[in-house]
Amino acid sequence: MADTSAPALRASTGPALPVIGKSDTKPTWCPGCGDFSVLAAVEMALKRLRIPSHNVAVVSGIGCSSNLPHFLSSYGFHAIHGRALPVAEGIRWANHGLTVIATGGDGDGFGIGAGHFVHTMRRNVDLTYVTMDNQIYGLTTGQASPTSMMGQRTKSTPNGVIEAPVDPIALALASGATYVARGFSGDVKHLADLVANGIQHRGFSFVDVFSPCVTYNKLNTFDFFRQRVYKLENAGHDPTNLGLAFQRAIEWGDKIPIGLFYTVDRPTYEDLEEVLSAGPLAQQPAGLAGRSTLLDEFA
Amino acid sequence: MSDIIVRTGGEAGDGIASLGETVARCFARMGLHVFGLNAYQSVIRGGHVWFQARASAVRPYSQGDGADVLYCLNRETFEIHRVDLRPGATIIYDPEKFAIAPGDVPTGARLLPVPTLAIARKYTSQAILQNAPGLGAMAYLAGIPLPILQGALSDSFGRKAGDVVTWNLGASADGYEFARQHSGANDRAVSPRGEGKLLLTGNQAIALGAAAGGVKFLAQYPMTPASGIMHWMAAHSRDLGIVVKQAEDELAAINMAVGASFGGVRAMTATSGGGFSLMVEALGMAGMTETPVVVVESQRAGPSTGLPTKTEQGDLRLMIGAGQGEFPRAILAPSHPKEAYQAAIDAFRLSEEWQTPILLASDLHLSENYATVDRDEIALNVPIAPIATASAPATGEYLRYAYTPSGVSPRSVPGQPGLQFVAGSDEHDAKGHLISDVKAGVPIWVAERAKMMDKRMRKLEGLRAAAPPPLLEGPAGADLTFVAWGSTVGAIRDAMPILAAQGISTNLLFVRTVYPLRSDIVRSALEGARATLLVEANYSGQLGQLIRQETGLLLPHRLLKYDGEPFYPHEIVAKAREVTGHGGH
Numbered sequence: 001m002a003d004t005s006a007p008a009l010r011a012s013t014g015p016a017l018p019v020i021g022k023s024d025t026k027p028t029w030c031p032g033c034g035d036f037s038v039l040a041a042v043e044m045a046l047k048r049l050r051i052p053s054h055n056v057a058v059v060s061g062i063g064c065s066s067n068l069p070h071f072l073s074s075y076g077f078h079a080i081h082g083r084a085l086p087v088a089e090g091i092r093w094a095n096h097g098l099t100v101i102a103t104g105g106d107g108d109g110f111g112i113g114a115g116h117f118v119h120t121m122r123r124n125v126d127l128t129y130v131t132m133d134n135q136i137y138g139l140t141t142g143q144a145s146p147t148s149m150m151g152q153r154t155k156s157t158p159n160g161v162i163e164a165p166v167d168p169i170a171l172a173l174a175s176g177a178t179y180v181a182r183g184f185s186g187d188v189k190h191l192a193d194l195v196a197n198g199i200q201h202r203g204f205s206f207v208d209v210f211s212p213c214v215t216y217n218k219l220n221t222f223d224f225f226r227q228r229v230y231k232l233e234n235a236g237h238d239p240t241n242l243g244l245a246f247q248r249a250i251e252w253g254d255k256i257p258i259g260l261f262y263t264v265d266r267p268t269y270e271d272l273e274e275v276l277s278a279g280p281l282a283q284q285p286a287g288l289a290g291r292s293t294l295l296d297e298f299a
Numbered sequence: 300m301s302d303i304i305v306r307t308g309g310e311a312g313d314g315i316a317s318l319g320e321t322v323a324r325c326f327a328r329m330g331l332h333v334f335g336l337n338a339y340q341s342v343i344r345g346g347h348v349w350f351q352a353r354a355s356a357v358r359p360y361s362q363g364d365g366a367d368v369l370y371c372l373n374r375e376t377f378e379i380h381r382v383d384l385r386p387g388a389t390i391i392y393d394p395e396k397f398a399i400a401p402g403d404v405p406t407g408a409r410l411l412p413v414p415t416l417a418i419a420r421k422y423t424s425q426a427i428l429q430n431a432p433g434l435g436a437m438a439y440l441a442g443i444p445l446p447i448l449q450g451a452l453s454d455s456f457g458r459k460a461g462d463v464v465t466w467n468l469g470a471s472a473d474g475y476e477f478a479r480q481h482s483g484a485n486d487r488a489v490s491p492r493g494e495g496k497l498l499l500t501g502n503q504a505i506a507l508g509a510a511a512g513g514v515k516f517l518a519q520y521p522m523t524p525a526s527g528i529m530h531w532m533a534a535h536s537r538d539l540g541i542v543v544k545q546a547e548d549e550l551a552a553i554n555m556a557v558g559a560s561f562g563g564v565r566a567m568t569a570t571s572g573g574g575f576s577l578m579v580e581a582l583g584m585a586g587m588t589e590t591p592v593v594v595v596e597s598q599r600a601g602p603s604t605g606l607p608t609k610t611e612q613g614d615l616r617l618m619i620g621a622g623q624g625e626f627p628r629a630i631l632a633p634s635h636p637k638e639a640y641q642a643a644i645d646a647f648r649l650s651e652e653w654q655t656p657i658l659l660a661s662d663l664h665l666s667e668n669y670a671t672v673d674r675d676e677i678a679l680n681v682p683i684a685p686i687a688t689a690s691a692p693a694t695g696e697y698l699r700y701a702y703t704p705s706g707v708s709p710r711s712v713p714g715q716p717g718l719q720f721v722a723g724s725d726e727h728d729a730k731g732h733l734i735s736d737v738k739a740g741v742p743i744w745v746a747e748r749a750k751m752m753d754k755r756m757r758k759l760e761g762l763r764a765a766a767p768p769p770l771l772e773g774p775a776g777a778d779l780t781f782v783a784w785g786s787t788v789g790a791i792r793d794a795m796p797i798l799a800a801q802g803i804s805t806n807l808l809f810v811r812t813v814y815p816l817r818s819d820i821v822r823s824a825l826e827g828a829r830a831t832l833l834v835e836a837n838y839s840g841q842l843g844q845l846i847r848q849e850t851g852l853l854l855p856h857r858l859l860k861y862d863g864e865p866f867y868p869h870e871i872v873a874k875a876r877e878v879t880g881h882g883g884h
């Protein structure tokens with residue numbers, strides 16, 4: 001049994017322990033990369049909720065965006081490409097007193113990790129997944145990604161992408177996510193609100209962020225989005241209506257919505273997993289000492 | 300060895316496995332040691348399946364050769380198995396189902412026609428009862444007392460009650476009585492001796508050992524022959540407080556387990572070679588991030604989907620080589636459920652101590668077949684050490700990957716204040732900071748990388764000393780030394796007394812930890828051997844290749860089997876005679 005002190009279950013007013021901040025590692029992103037805003041928004045959200053940094057685990061896969069955990073003062077797991085979500089789930093189930101945030105890129109989450117994306121959502125695991133969706137593979141220097149637009153020319157598609165992009169928001173709605181939002185790196189305050197509300201939401205929260213890659217994506221730039229995005233909350237959208245959420249999700253063109261598409265209350269996986277009702281797994285006793293009647297089934 | 304072997308066969312869907320398990324359970328309750336072989340195919344209905352229960356006062360380690368009692372539910376069973384009977388065997392069948400011409404009866408065997416269908420019809424017109432009279436007849440011939448049979452039979456129905464149970468008890472008693480009136484017991488019939496034994500499969504033993512070793516989280520994706528581990532664990536999840544997660548695939552399974560371990564619990568996954576192939580990258584991540592995890596690899600015949608219900612030891616090289624780059628791991632290879640229980644405990648101990656993945660190599664033959672243990676061979680009281688070993692440093696900062704002589708660094712888990720770190724699958728320094736991007740190639744960081752590799756790989760040497768060493772079983776100075784790992788050891792152990800009775804003394808070098816190899820022990824055992832025989836269930840003799848690589852010693856004599864079937868003692872005996880110059884017998 002781990003000799004951890006019991007972390008408070010979801011602290012909204014923080015104890016007197018250091019809340020999250022930047023780590024001593026400076027981000028290595030290209031100047032102007034959208035991911036700086038996502039880091040700032042995650043940090044703002046956690047600070048606002050006053051969650052002490054030792055009770056936070058930030059998990060990522062591989063990609064430029066996935067370097068994010070190194071820049072925060074919390075616990076972190078910088079996993080392999082595409083596997084942030086199953087690692088994050090494992091951490092949640094080992095200790096559901098922790099605030100678990102998964103981060104990564106569109107390639108990481110909707111390409112190599114797409115299977116986990118769907119299944120984590122249908123389980124409604126209580127974690128917050130923030131994707132830095134730049135519609136390109138940044139770290140591998142500019143190949144097409146699952147969210148690259150039809151026709152986009154990249155290093156791997158010199159004649160243009162010829163497959164339809166994944167729609168992460170619609171996929172999340174269809175997969176049973178209980179908090180589905182989209183942010184934009186060009187509006188950090190708005191993004192921080194979406195992340196903070198996502199962290200407070202009980203269940204799987206998904207925040208897809210337009211986070212432009214200024215180096216390799218010359219199509220989906222800050223300007224591209226500044227000209228197109230509008231906020232759902234200003235458009236009278238009802239985020240409790242799944243049908244309307246789908247309609248907004250498939251809007252792509254001159255106007256592209258950001259904000260909260262959908263939210264619903266549904267029991268989390270951790271609520272329904274009976275073993276966890278006895279408290280965080282890491283604090284439950286382990287082993288079979290004194291359980292000799294267990295052997296009777298083999299007699 | 301004075302033993303009895305009872306075999307029954309029929310079509311998939313006939314309930315052969317439960318028939319066989321009931322017989323095996325009866326023997327165990329009589330205080331006998333048992334080995335139970337469940338031979339089946341990858342179909343749910345149709346196809347030929349059979350079960351063999353072997354019982355003896357001395358522990359049998361394999362299914363043995365031949366059969367003394369053969370109950371044929373269909374003609375195909377008779378056709379297939381009549382050539383594999385021991386002298387004095389009794390064949391049970393129902394002439395209403397099929398006839399056996401007198402000329403077809405193997406010499407030395409007796410027929411016992413039992414009107415199983417007629418007996419069943421006394422109780423019900425439904426087909427569900429046809430096995431019970433045959434079961435009764437088998438039990439009588441084997442020397443199983445009727446009350447033990449009836450107890451095991453009613454227990455096999457669990458909490459179900461009602462007509463079906465009553466009918467089964469009646470019909471099996473009728474079959475028992477019929478056999479008593481129309482036949483003597485088999486010459487090899489056994490009788491009760493002492494306290495009952497526990498009967499369990501290798502998978503159950505592994506799951507039980509994992510629970511005793513402190514596992515709190517299992518993630519797994521169904522795959523024969525490893526699924527039994529998840530089944531046992533899921534059935535006991537609430538009672539034991541172990542979270543069991545059927546993952547969406549093996550990629551998720553191992554990543555969940557690594558996440559859970561990072562989160563502060565002992566965690567495991569289990570699979571067969573196909574699923575293990577998917578886990579390879581995450582295995583390296585566990586090695587790189589120094590996160591403990593236990594992975595059970597229960598091999599089946601490959602490559603690819605291979606023979607899903609047949610056994611093989613073809614994945615040794617895969618297990619040793621799984622993952623890009625180099626990182627410490629150990630591979631434990633128990634041969635019998637009793638050892639599998641301990642191996643699971645050892646796997647968790649080693650994984651936590653050395654903060655690295657530990658593989659438990661099983662195979663279908665060990666995972667799915669039954670064997671007995673004495674209650675006192677299963678020690679449940681295993682000390683469980685705390686997971687977090689770090690505390691806040693008096694001065695300076697906490698270094699998760701601090702350089703230490705053993706290579707093991709103090710570990711914190713999320714929730715501990717002041718000990719935050721980032722576990723990185725990229726190369727990192729003692730603090731956990733990446734040295735993979737802007738620092739890569741810069742001279743001081745080049746040195747740091749080498750230092751970090753050295754630190755991790757020191758744990759391999761620690762593991763080499765801490766993992767269960769190879770055992771030399773049997774007399775020193777024997778005519779022949781067998782070399783084996785995993786479940787293959789069983790048939791060898793059973794062949795050794797047969798060979799001894801023929802004047803050929805043998806011993807066995809059982810390589811319980813295949814990796815890292817104790818080449819010092821292996822070398823001295825083999826250099827001192829008069830002759831050696833490598834026995835493996837694979838095509839290329841993978842342990843032999845490893846021994847050659849690690850010791851330079853070539854094992855010239857090899858008995859390799861890759862037809863999907865387990866070894867039988869007679870095969871080992873024949874090859875051992877040949878190698879020792881007693882061939883042509």
Ligand SMILES: Cc1ncc(C[n+]2csc(CCOP(=O)(O)OP(=O)(O)O)c2C)c(N)n1
Nearest residue numbers: 062063064065081105106107108137138139
């Ligand atoms: C199994 C595996 N395949 C490929 C790679 C190479 N790789 C690293 S990051 C990446 C994609 C990066 O794109 P994305 O996830 O969108 O993140 P970004 O860099 O754009 O933030 C790839 C293919 C890898 N690390 N692992």
Ligand code: SF4
Nearest residue numbers: 030033064138213214
């Ligand atoms: S390559 Fe693109 S995604 Fe990567 S850091 Fe630079 S701007 Fe950001």
